[in-house]
Amino acid sequence: MIDSAILSIKGLKTYYKTRDGYVKAVDDVSFDVPKGSVVGIAGESGSGKSTIVQSIFKVLPKNAEIKDGKIEFEGKDILKIDEKIFNKEIRWKKISWIPQVSMDVLDPVYKIKDQLLETIFAHEDMSKAEAMELIVNQLKAVNLPLDVLDRYPFELSGGQKQRVIIATALLLNPELVIADEPTTALDVIVQAQILNIIRNLKNERKFSMIFVTHDLALLAGISDYIVILYAGKVVEMGRTEEVFKSPLHPYTQLLLKSIPDIRKRKEKLQGIPGEPPDLINPPQGCRFYPRCPLAMDICKREEPQLINVSPTHYVACHLRK
């Protein structure tokens, strides 16, 4: 673990109980978020990204069970903190969340002003005038006109809604912000604007951040570290430049090959052949071996452990032993 980590996930196992057995969605995942840094979590759909985020923010669906592990925030295991205390003192105040705009987190029957006021009053003793001052400053920070305050969510565009969600997430000056696919479902131009806003606010306010995406290319411009997830396991992690310049896991290499390169327009894009495994009965050895172009015999039998190839770069692959 890194000494200056604001968040340290250790051996986290989050499973979902289903009629057919447990879905091992997050299976022994460990990584740190160094204070002040942005950690990107990337992986295909179903790799467990949202399950990690929901475990940290303590908003897992009812059939989820945390089977093992710790999530230490500022040195305290948040899994052991009582829900009432977590809600009053940590959720939104110290750790906050920017979900996908399509998740409809804004309540359709309340005006934007009332939603923002409610977030403040749930956590802070403050007069309405003070709260309004905070809200006005926050809207300016995300480049929204003040007239959105008297509108309902359905009267806003996708990009405007996402700005309101960012404003809400940053209202109470959190120390850790979890951005969970914050630009998915927005068009390319709006995506770039939202990323810029997040980047600028991060530089200004110096919070730490987890940035979840299925699009590895997005992380090049925003993250300091990258964690690559495959089927509920960390297969590689390191500084962003290490992962981009010398990807070691065949899965990371394939993910990088599937990023379009605007300089080589004619190059044919490669998807990754095959499907992720069934997480109720995952393969015994490496979970990637059925799709791995470099699979060896040992990969079917033995699960590769994460090993260091530099002080900050880790990979779990038998090729790297």
Ligand SMILES: Nc1ncnc2c1ncn2[C@@H]1O[C@H](COP(=O)(O)OP(=O)(O)OP(=O)(O)O)[C@@H](O)[C@H]1O
């Ligand atoms: N409530 C649930 N009950 C059963 N299985 C679930 C539940 N929620 C998620 N899963 C399964 O857990 C695995 C991980 O899902 P998760 O949503 O964390 O992945 P993800 O990487 O965030 O995917 P996406 O990018 O599509 O959101 C998947 O196999 C998914 O089908």
